[in-house]
Amino acid sequence: MVHFRRKLLSHGGLLRQLKQHIRWSSSLKIRNDEVVSPDRSFKYADLSVRLAAPHQLHPKPEVSALSFGKYFTDHMLKVFYYEALGGWQTPEITPLENLVLHPAAKVLHYAVELFEGMKAYRGVDGKIRLFRPDLNMDRMNASALRSGLPTFNSTELINCINRLISIDQEWVPHSEASSLYIRPTLIGIDPTLGVASSESALLYVILCPVGSYFKTSSEQEGVSLLADPRYTRAWPGGCGDRKMGSNYAPTIQIQREALEKGLQQVLWLYGDDDQLTEVGTMNIFMFYINENGEKELITPPLNGLILPGITRQSILTLSREWGQFKVSERVITMQEVCRLLSENRLLELFGAGTACVVSPISYIKYIDQGLHIPTMEQPNPVFKMFLKHLTEIQYGYLPNHPWAFPLD
Amino acid sequence: MVHFRRKLLSHGGLLRQLKQHIRWSSSLKIRNDEVVSPDRSFKYADLSVRLAAPHQLHPKPEVSALSFGKYFTDHMLKVFYYEALGGWQTPEITPLENLVLHPAAKVLHYAVELFEGMKAYRGVDGKIRLFRPDLNMDRMNASALRSGLPTFNSTELINCINRLISIDQEWVPHSEASSLYIRPTLIGIDPTLGVASSESALLYVILCPVGSYFKTSSEQEGVSLLADPRYTRAWPGGCGDRKMGSNYAPTIQIQREALEKGLQQVLWLYGDDDQLTEVGTMNIFMFYINENGEKELITPPLNGLILPGITRQSILTLSREWGQFKVSERVITMQEVCRLLSENRLLELFGAGTACVVSPISYIKYIDQGLHIPTMEQPNPVFKMFLKHLTEIQYGYLPNHPWAFPLD
Numbered sequence: 001m002v003h004f005r006r007k008l009l010s011h012g013g014l015l016r017q018l019k020q021h022i023r024w025s026s027s028l029k030i031r032n033d034e035v036v037s038p039d040r041s042f043k044y045a046d047l048s049v050r051l052a053a054p055h056q057l058h059p060k061p062e063v064s065a066l067s068f069g070k071y072f073t074d075h076m077l078k079v080f081y082y083e084a085l086g087g088w089q090t091p092e093i094t095p096l097e098n099l100v101l102h103p104a105a106k107v108l109h110y111a112v113e114l115f116e117g118m119k120a121y122r123g124v125d126g127k128i129r130l131f132r133p134d135l136n137m138d139r140m141n142a143s144a145l146r147s148g149l150p151t152f153n154s155t156e157l158i159n160c161i162n163r164l165i166s167i168d169q170e171w172v173p174h175s176e177a178s179s180l181y182i183r184p185t186l187i188g189i190d191p192t193l194g195v196a197s198s199e200s201a202l203l204y205v206i207l208c209p210v211g212s213y214f215k216t217s218s219e220q221e222g223v224s225l226l227a228d229p230r231y232t233r234a235w236p237g238g239c240g241d242r243k244m245g246s247n248y249a250p251t252i253q254i255q256r257e258a259l260e261k262g263l264q265q266v267l268w269l270y271g272d273d274d275q276l277t278e279v280g281t282m283n284i285f286m287f288y289i290n291e292n293g294e295k296e297l298i299t300p301p302l303n304g305l306i307l308p309g310i311t312r313q314s315i316l317t318l319s320r321e322w323g324q325f326k327v328s329e330r331v332i333t334m335q336e337v338c339r340l341l342s343e344n345r346l347l348e349l350f351g352a353g354t355a356c357v358v359s360p361i362s363y364i365k366y367i368d369q370g371l372h373i374p375t376m377e378q379p380n381p382v383f384k385m386f387l388k389h390l391t392e393i394q395y396g397y398l399p400n401h402p403w404a405f406p407l408d
Numbered sequence: 409m410v411h412f413r414r415k416l417l418s419h420g421g422l423l424r425q426l427k428q429h430i431r432w433s434s435s436l437k438i439r440n441d442e443v444v445s446p447d448r449s450f451k452y453a454d455l456s457v458r459l460a461a462p463h464q465l466h467p468k469p470e471v472s473a474l475s476f477g478k479y480f481t482d483h484m485l486k487v488f489y490y491e492a493l494g495g496w497q498t499p500e501i502t503p504l505e506n507l508v509l510h511p512a513a514k515v516l517h518y519a520v521e522l523f524e525g526m527k528a529y530r531g532v533d534g535k536i537r538l539f540r541p542d543l544n545m546d547r548m549n550a551s552a553l554r555s556g557l558p559t560f561n562s563t564e565l566i567n568c569i570n571r572l573i574s575i576d577q578e579w580v581p582h583s584e585a586s587s588l589y590i591r592p593t594l595i596g597i598d599p600t601l602g603v604a605s606s607e608s609a610l611l612y613v614i615l616c617p618v619g620s621y622f623k624t625s626s627e628q629e630g631v632s633l634l635a636d637p638r639y640t641r642a643w644p645g646g647c648g649d650r651k652m653g654s655n656y657a658p659t660i661q662i663q664r665e666a667l668e669k670g671l672q673q674v675l676w677l678y679g680d681d682d683q684l685t686e687v688g689t690m691n692i693f694m695f696y697i698n699e700n701g702e703k704e705l706i707t708p709p710l711n712g713l714i715l716p717g718i719t720r721q722s723i724l725t726l727s728r729e730w731g732q733f734k735v736s737e738r739v740i741t742m743q744e745v746c747r748l749l750s751e752n753r754l755l756e757l758f759g760a761g762t763a764c765v766v767s768p769i770s771y772i773k774y775i776d777q778g779l780h781i782p783t784m785e786q787p788n789p790v791f792k793m794f795l796k797h798l799t800e801i802q803y804g805y806l807p808n809h810p811w812a813f814p815l816d
Contacts, residue, residue, distance in 0.1 A: 069512065069601025076511060098508045099516075103484060103614050104477065108507075108595055110656035111519035148660040183601060187516055193477025193591060193616065195656050195689060197664055206511050208601065230645055237640030239658045246654035248518035248603050250647045252556040256605055281603060 041153035042079050042088035044160050049167070051075070052095035063175045066211035068355065072096055073168040073180075073207040077160050081150045083199035088152065091160050093167060096206065102191035110195055112188030113245035114143035117354045119210075120165050120180040120407075122172045123396025128165060130182075130405040131354075131394050133158050135310045140184060143242040148197035149186050157184070161205055162407050169407075173209050176395050181210040181355070210355075222362025222376045223351070225267040225279060226258035227334065229367070233268035233278060234305040240277075241304050248281075255280070263365055265351075270305055274334040277305050282351030282359060283312040286332055287325075287382050289345040296326035297382065311352040314403065315386050325382070334366055341371060348375040350383040358387040449561035450487045450496035452568050457575070459483070460503035471583045474619035476763065480504055481576040481588075481615040485568050489558045491607035496560065499568050501575060504614065510599035518603055520596030521653035522551035525762045527618075528573050528588040528815075530580045531804025536573060538590075538813040539762075539802050541566050543718045548592060551650040556605035557594050565592070569613055570815050577815075581617050584803050589618040589763070618763075630770025630784045631759070633675040633687060634666035635742065637775070641676035641686060642713040648685075649712050656689075663688070671773055673759075678713055682742040685713050690759030690767060691720035694740055695733075695790050697753040704734035705790065719760040722811065723794050733790070742774055749779060756783040758791040766795040 052074045061071050079091040106112040116136045121129050137154030144151045161182060165172070172180040184205045188198030231254045233247065234240020240247060251266065258266050265280035276284055277300055290296040297319050300306050319327040340346035349361040360383050364371040375381060393401045460482045469479050487499040514520040524544045529537050545562030552559045569590060573580070580588040592613045596606030639662045641655065642648020648655060659674065666674050673688035684692055685708055698704040705727050708714050727735040748754035757769040768791050772779040783789060801809045 072512065096511070099511050099513075100506045100508055103504070103507050103593070103612055104480065104591070104616075105507075108515060108521055108593060109523050109591070109653055110660070111521060111653035112657050112660070113516055113519060115517050146661055147657055148664060181601070183512070183517070185511070185516060191480075193589070195660060195663065197660055204511055208512075232643055232645030235640055235643035235646070237638055238643065244657060245517055245519035246657045249520050249555055249652060249654045252518070252520070252603060252605055253554055255603065256556060 040087055040150070041156050042091050042160075044091070044156045044163070046090040047093065047160055047163060048090060049093045049163070050095070051167070056095050060171060061209065063173050063178050063209075063211065066173070066178055066209055068210050069181065069183075069208055071208055073171040073209070075164060075168050076207075077164045077205040079152075079160075079203045081201040081203070087150065091156075093160075093164055099202070099204075101189060104191045104193055105187075105189045106192070106198055107187035107189060109193065110188075111244070111246040111249070112147055112149065112198055114140065114147055114149065114186050114243055115245065116140045116182075116184045116243060118161075118182040118184070119354060119394070120172050120182060120207075121394040121396075122174055122179075123394075123406075125396045125399070127396055128169060128172050128180075128407045129394060129396060130158075130162075130407075131390075132310050132314065132403050133161070133405055135313065136184070139243060139308060139310075140186065143244055144186055146239055146242045147186075147188070147244055149188055149201050150198075152203070157203075158405070164205060165207065166407055168207055171207065171209050176391065178209060178211050179394075181208050183207070220376075222360040222373070223264045223279075224262070224363040225265050225361060225365065226254075226261060226263040227267040227269055227274075227276075227364050227366040228254070228257075229269050229274050231266070231268070232270055235270070236304055238304075241302065241307060243307065261365065263363075267364060267366075269334065276300065276332045276334065276337070278307065279351040279359075279361065280356075282353035282356055283307065283309040284332075285312075285315065285348075285350050285352060285383075286337070286346065287348040287350075288340050289347065290326065294326050295324075295347070296328060298328045298330055298332060300331055301329040309353055311354060311357065311390070314390060315352055315358075318386065318389060337364075338366075338369075338371065341373070346373065347378055348381050348383055349373050350375060352386070357390060358383045448495055448558070449564050450499050450568075452499070452564045452571070454498040455501065455568055455571060456498060457501045457571070458503070459575070464503050468579060469617065471581050471586050471617075471619065474581070474586055474617055476618050477589065477591075477616050479616055481579040481617070483572060483576050484615075485572045485613040487560075487568075487611045489609040489611070495558065499564075501568075501572055507610070507612075509597060512599045512601055513595075513597045514600070514606055515595040515597060517601065518596075519652070519654040519657070520555055520557065520606055522548065522555055522557065522594050522651055523653065524548045524590075524592045524651060526569075526590040526592070527762060527802070528580050528590060528615075529802040529804075530582055530587075531802075531814075533804045533807070535804055536577060536580050536588075536815045537802060537804060538566075538570075538815075539798075540718050540722065540811050541569070541813055543721065544592070547651060547716060547718075548594065551652055552594055554647055554650045555594075555596070555652055557596055557609050558606075560611070565611075566813070572613060573615065574815055576615055579615065579617050584799065586617060586619050587802075589616050591616070628784075630768040630781070631672045631687075632670070632771035633673050633769060633773065634662075634669060634671040635675040635677055635682075635684075635772050635774040636662070636665075637677050637682050639674070639676070640678055643678070644712055646712075649710065649715060651715060669773065671771075675772060675774075677742065684708065684740045684742065684745070686715065687759040687767075687769065688764075690761035690764060691715065691717040692740075693720075693723065693756075693758050693760060693791075694745070694754065695756040695758075696748050697755065698734065702734050703732075703755070704736060706736045706738055706740060708739055709737040717761055719762060719765065719798070722798060723760055723766075726794065726797060745772075746774075746777075746779065749781070754781065755786055756789050756791055757781050758783060760794070765798060766791045
């Protein structure tokens, strides 16, 4: 984590020296430790639990019927925040229930909302594990700061989430093709129409057993992408590096356009040189043969346009530990992709994120070109090495790994 | 309205020819008449009304105590949309009540939400009038298309809103310093976590009597602005020209930063040349003496970065009708503002929007410079002419004006 933060700061330092990048520096301040003050947090020790009555329990769906984010478990975690009442209230676990919001609640008008995506995995040893939840909590606090929403102590929330999962532990699928998706959410609920910071908020966590994010078998075939330079996901001086709801609504119409063209996801480009920034809701990686004939893995740098993904960070760290190929964080352009393809030097393109883990790319529709990407034709693709290694950590094949957080 | 749309298209035509502006064209398609199909709308004729019981009625606040968006009237309008049930359901007026939402509702995670801002005015003749609500409805449908939310027939919603206002008509303040603010809102409510178009939605309208948007007497003193080139409100290929919730959350932290520096609003800049785009939640206008020694009014063009404001459009039309000075829609840069100030050629800067009507600007903090803007020192400022004329239309001093829509 220390490494993670230092990385961001060093980018900030470099960029601040460049006049044309002045806009970028602001979004590199990932957190301000004075503002994330642990003593202004709710406490796990105060957690109250109200269990669902037997008749309120829901039947668990078949693992084979799971799709992404459709079925929810029996309980949820809620923590209210009221500035006027001293801030965070006591956390509570309750049966999963509807939220009751004033129609003027800021979240419904000005998108005062942010979320995280995490998973719990049932391991080969029967233990349930989280994967690097501390990084999700840090990112959630960074999003809260950028949104005018209250921050909290990471460990307190992890402990509350662990308790919630242990109550609903029978919902963690008994399958390595599935897991329990965890959705911490923080919304501004002031019932006033001024565009301003929130004096009241609700942090809640819901859980859903999930199968594969994509409906087709993308692991076998690779996903197809629409790369349309007319649309931009994030921009310097904006919030593209925070997991705020406002980054997602603008993408929905473009995603629909991709589906209408028979393509599965959107490849988000930026700038006059059509830089590759993200793919769908994932970070993007390219594995290729560089100018020196070496194999190299690259991904765009955390320059303010890129979500600092936990899977992204883990893949970079693993690659550097393995030392089998060069690893760089630098800008990738569509021109470079086209050139590498024409020279048979592009080996793999893949997305990485919590929902999809690692997702190989096989095709890009770019303006009037259809680009075939040979990711699925490599004899021993690196994306499968990452998928295998991350899965082994998550499902307990590598016991006591520091990235796996078993439930007590 | 026809003029309004033609304006947008002609900008689109010009820009498409410029390679560097390729990203802008997509956001210029304000609406697609094939998609906004009136026969897929709810109908005013189907409206049901459930009035509040006497004990549910709220006391009306004193006009002097009004601030923006804090008090709400006794009733609201609601129309649900369920794709699986054939689309729009029957509209209903009910007592103002909390909304009940599944915690996975898309609006709470991916900012699937948009809104409008309109006002009802109690005229000198006792009649209540709306101001150009047809333009708000067109813009609302344009926002819906961009958000993957259902569209509707404008006239049907205006009729439903008129009925709502007539039920709560005693809430329309008896004062020309106040009005009844109308907030139509459309949110995606599918209880699933995929980032996708909404198959269920809720359109609702709430009303609140409002005084001045700003707390201090900005009409006497002018507002002070923070212009910080590190932050960007909208960008080519984004949604800056739609009234979507996602445009607002990213502004809250910067607005707070302005307040902490003793400044009232943010002046949003864009690009390497620091173009002035919007001010707070308003469009911006500059009145100055041009190269030919003529007085000229300018505002940034609708290039995709600018919200097509109703007040903006009305000011442009009035100016062209009056013919007293030149009127242009073109880019304004901070360099130009500084130069005009140093040559004593900048006469006025002001914001324009429904909430604030016309709001004079007296100071800009720009990087390390404090720029005094002489808006308040002009003997007969144009901003006051616009304010007076718009107020006269809105409050019925100019009877039967085509921009005023009286309630039956």
